[in-house]
Amino acid sequence: MSPTTVAIQAWWRGQLVRRALWQAVNSVLSIQAWWRRAIVRQREEKRLQALSAYLRLERASVILQAHARMWNARTQYKKYQKAAHTIQNGWWKSRELRAQAGHHNTEDGVDLNIKIIIG
Secondary structure: OOHHHHHHHHHHHHHHHHHHHHHHHHHHHHHHHHHHHHHHHHHHHHHHHHHHHHHHHHHHHHHHHHHHHHHHHHHHHHHHHHHHHHHHHHHHHHHHHHHHHOOOEOOOOOEOOOOOOOO
16 A cells, blocks of 8 residues: 555545544534523423422412401401490480480480570
Protein backbone atom coordinates (compact mmCIF):
# COMPACT_ATOMS: atom_id res chain seq x y z
CA MET A 1 0.00 0.00 0.00
CA SER A 2 1.15 3.42 -0.82
CA PRO A 3 1.50 6.16 1.75
CA THR A 4 -1.27 8.11 0.04
CA THR A 5 -3.63 5.17 0.37
CA VAL A 6 -2.78 4.80 4.04
CA ALA A 7 -3.34 8.52 4.60
CA ILE A 8 -6.70 8.42 2.82
CA GLN A 9 -7.76 5.34 4.81
CA ALA A 10 -6.68 7.01 8.09
CA TRP A 11 -8.53 10.16 7.17
CA TRP A 12 -11.64 8.15 6.27
CA ARG A 13 -11.50 6.14 9.50
CA GLY A 14 -11.07 9.39 11.43
CA GLN A 15 -14.11 10.80 9.67
CA LEU A 16 -16.16 7.71 10.55
CA VAL A 17 -15.07 7.85 14.20
CA ARG A 18 -15.75 11.58 14.43
CA ARG A 19 -19.19 11.11 12.83
CA ALA A 20 -20.01 8.27 15.26
CA LEU A 21 -18.81 10.38 18.21
CA TRP A 22 -20.84 13.37 16.95
CA GLN A 23 -23.97 11.20 16.71
CA ALA A 24 -23.31 9.77 20.18
CA VAL A 25 -22.86 13.27 21.65
CA ASN A 26 -26.03 14.51 19.96
CA SER A 27 -27.94 11.49 21.27
CA VAL A 28 -26.63 12.06 24.79
CA LEU A 29 -27.52 15.75 24.64
CA SER A 30 -31.04 14.93 23.40
CA ILE A 31 -31.56 12.42 26.20
CA GLN A 32 -30.22 14.88 28.80
CA ALA A 33 -32.47 17.67 27.52
CA TRP A 34 -35.52 15.36 27.58
CA TRP A 35 -34.66 14.22 31.10
CA ARG A 36 -34.20 17.79 32.35
CA ARG A 37 -37.58 18.77 30.85
CA ALA A 38 -39.18 15.75 32.54
CA ILE A 39 -37.68 16.75 35.91
CA VAL A 40 -38.82 20.37 35.48
CA ARG A 41 -42.32 19.15 34.55
CA GLN A 42 -42.38 16.90 37.63
CA ARG A 43 -41.28 19.74 39.91
CA GLU A 44 -43.89 22.06 38.40
CA GLU A 45 -46.63 19.46 38.98
CA LYS A 46 -45.55 19.05 42.61
CA ARG A 47 -45.46 22.83 43.04
CA LEU A 48 -48.96 23.18 41.57
CA GLN A 49 -50.27 20.38 43.82
CA ALA A 50 -48.77 22.06 46.90
CA LEU A 51 -50.22 25.42 45.82
CA SER A 52 -53.63 23.84 45.25
CA ALA A 53 -53.57 22.21 48.70
CA TYR A 54 -52.53 25.53 50.28
CA LEU A 55 -55.34 27.39 48.48
CA ARG A 56 -57.91 24.79 49.61
CA LEU A 57 -56.81 25.26 53.23
CA GLU A 58 -56.74 29.04 52.84
CA ARG A 59 -60.26 29.09 51.34
CA ALA A 60 -61.55 26.79 54.06
CA SER A 61 -60.16 29.02 56.80
CA VAL A 62 -61.57 32.16 55.17
CA ILE A 63 -65.00 30.54 54.89
CA LEU A 64 -64.79 29.34 58.49
CA GLN A 65 -63.82 32.82 59.69
CA ALA A 66 -66.65 34.40 57.68
CA HIS A 67 -69.18 32.01 59.19
CA ALA A 68 -67.84 32.67 62.70
CA ARG A 69 -68.08 36.44 62.17
CA MET A 70 -71.57 36.07 60.72
CA TRP A 71 -72.69 33.95 63.67
CA ASN A 72 -71.16 36.47 66.09
CA ALA A 73 -72.84 39.43 64.34
CA ARG A 74 -76.18 37.61 64.22
CA THR A 75 -75.95 36.79 67.93
CA GLN A 76 -75.14 40.43 68.73
CA TYR A 77 -78.01 41.62 66.49
CA LYS A 78 -80.48 39.29 68.21
CA LYS A 79 -79.29 40.56 71.59
CA TYR A 80 -79.86 44.18 70.52
CA GLN A 81 -83.21 43.27 68.99
CA LYS A 82 -84.32 41.64 72.22
CA ALA A 83 -83.22 44.73 74.19
CA ALA A 84 -85.16 46.99 71.80
CA HIS A 85 -88.28 44.81 72.16
CA THR A 86 -87.95 44.94 75.94
CA ILE A 87 -87.70 48.75 75.88
CA GLN A 88 -90.60 49.06 73.42
CA ASN A 89 -92.81 46.74 75.47
CA GLY A 90 -92.01 48.68 78.63
CA TRP A 91 -92.86 51.96 76.91
CA TRP A 92 -96.19 50.62 75.56
CA LYS A 93 -97.12 49.18 78.94
CA SER A 94 -96.39 52.47 80.73
CA ARG A 95 -98.39 54.33 78.10
CA GLU A 96 -101.34 51.96 78.53
CA LEU A 97 -101.15 52.34 82.32
CA ARG A 98 -101.17 56.12 82.07
CA ALA A 99 -104.12 55.96 79.67
CA GLN A 100 -106.00 53.75 82.11
CA ALA A 101 -105.23 56.20 84.94
CA GLY A 102 -106.88 58.97 82.99
CA HIS A 103 -103.92 60.88 81.75
CA HIS A 104 -104.37 62.31 78.30
CA ASN A 105 -101.17 62.02 76.38
CA THR A 106 -100.47 62.99 72.85
CA GLU A 107 -98.40 60.91 70.51
CA ASP A 108 -95.15 62.43 71.69
CA GLY A 109 -95.91 61.68 75.33
CA VAL A 110 -96.54 65.31 76.46
CA ASP A 111 -99.51 65.83 78.79
CA LEU A 112 -101.69 68.63 77.36
CA ASN A 113 -104.26 68.65 80.18
CA ILE A 114 -104.11 72.35 81.21
CA LYS A 115 -106.22 73.92 83.91
CA ILE A 116 -106.89 77.61 83.44
CA ILE A 117 -107.52 79.61 86.58
CA ILE A 118 -108.92 83.12 86.18
CA GLY A 119 -108.83 85.26 88.95
